[in-house]
Amino acid sequence: MSTSSSPRTVIVTGASSGIGLAIAAAFLKLGDRVVGNARNAERLQQAAAGLGAHADNFLAVAGDVADPATGARLVQAAIDRFGRVDVLVNNAGIFNAKPFVDYTPAELEALVDTNLKGFVYPSQAAARHMIERRAGHIINITAAIAAQPIQGVPAVLPVLIKGGINQATRALALELAPHNVQVAAVAPGIVDTPMYTADMHGFLNTLQPAGRIASAQEIADAVLYLAGAAFTTGVVLPVDGGMSSGKW
Numbered sequence: 001m002s003t004s005s006s007p008r009t010v011i012v013t014g015a016s017s018g019i020g021l022a023i024a025a026a027f028l029k030l031g032d033r034v035v036g037n038a039r040n041a042e043r044l045q046q047a048a049a050g051l052g053a054h055a056d057n058f059l060a061v062a063g064d065v066a067d068p069a070t071g072a073r074l075v076q077a078a079i080d081r082f083g084r085v086d087v088l089v090n091n092a093g094i095f096n097a098k099p100f101v102d103y104t105p106a107e108l109e110a111l112v113d114t115n116l117k118g119f120v121y122p123s124q125a126a127a128r129h130m131i132e133r134r135a136g137h138i139i140n141i142t143a144a145i146a147a148q149p150i151q152g153v154p155a156v157l158p159v160l161i162k163g164g165i166n167q168a169t170r171a172l173a174l175e176l177a178p179h180n181v182q183v184a185a186v187a188p189g190i191v192d193t194p195m196y197t198a199d200m201h202g203f204l205n206t207l208q209p210a211g212r213i214a215s216a217q218e219i220a221d222a223v224l225y226l227a228g229a230a231f232t233t234g235v236v237l238p239v240d241g242g243m244s245s246g247k248w
Contacts, residue, residue, distance in 0.1 A: 007057075008032040009082040010227070011074050013065050013122060014092030016043040018193035019141060022216035023089055023223050028054035030224070035059045035078045037070070037092070065092050065118035071125035084133060087227045088126040091141045092118045093162075095195070097155040108157060115161045123172070130181045137227050138176075140185040141219070142166050144240035147187060150207060162187075166236045173234030182233040184226045188219050189240030210241025 010027045014020035015036030024034045028051060038044040041062035048060045061077045063070035078085045094114045096107055123138055130136030145155060146163035166185055173183035190196075190204045190213040204213050222239045226232060238244040 008086035008227070009035070009078050009084055010087040010089065011035045011037065011078055011085060011122065011126065012089045012091055013037045013074075013118060016040060016047045018195065019188070019191060019216045019219050020089075020091040021047050022220040023091060024058065025051060025054070026217070026220040026224055027087075027227075028057055031057075032086075033057045033059070033082045035061055035074055035081070037061050037063060037065065037074055039064050064113075065122055066113035068121045068124075071121035071123075074122060075125040075129050079129070085126055085129050085136065087137045087139065088122055089139045089141065089223060089227075090119045090122055093141060093143075095143070095155070095158050097153050097158070099154050100156040103157055111157050111161055115158070115165070119165050119168070127172075127176060127181065131176070131179045134180045136181045138172070138181065138183045139223055139226050140165055140169050140183075141223075142169075142185045142187045142236065144187045144189040144238050144244045147236070147238070148244040148246070153207065169236060170234045177233055182226075182229065184229075184233060185236040186219060186222045186226065187236050187238045187240065187244065189214060189238075189243040191216055191219055208241035208243045209245070212241065214239060214241065 010032055012020050012024045015024045016038035024036050027034050044060045044062050048055055048058050051058050059081050061074055075085055142165050143162040146159050169183055169185040189208045192213050192215055219239055222237055
């Protein structure tokens, strides 16, 4: 059952696979309703089909989060189907690690579109609704590497954008606190998702002091905590096996 008195309505971007799908499934298992978003409609429908008995409470809304209209459409779809929005999880994101001087204008544009605009536009649409309701949670999925860069993994542009969202999380939390809207972030380290093949895990395990990568469920667990925390706002919660604690 849901941790709240009635089922919550949750929007999850990037919900067709990996962390986003794990987050959507975690809320559904609690009895909540989920509006799942991804750019690829076919992959989103495949994800919905895999949810089994919980699929009736999952509404698939395809669209590019870089488009301002998508954020508004997600919120309106949630209201039309389920009556309100309680939680927005800004999960959609891409990661591109390479030497700073090798980034191309197209790669910068892609990172800005998905990682930055994908935070701004859905959050604006959700915040307008939550301010009116005087209730809600906005949870951003950022990255532990934004707080603790790694010399062996050059990723200046993702660090720039995700680090900025970490700070924006704190600023928006202050702005929305008088409206009883909580804003927080989860900063994962390396996570076992389809982005990484099994043969990469040996190297990836060395990037976190715990000596292993996280499961997508472990990230979802952190999101569930923040979504149920009424007096926790403005925090960036690392889920990274100690990676952001310092040099190791």
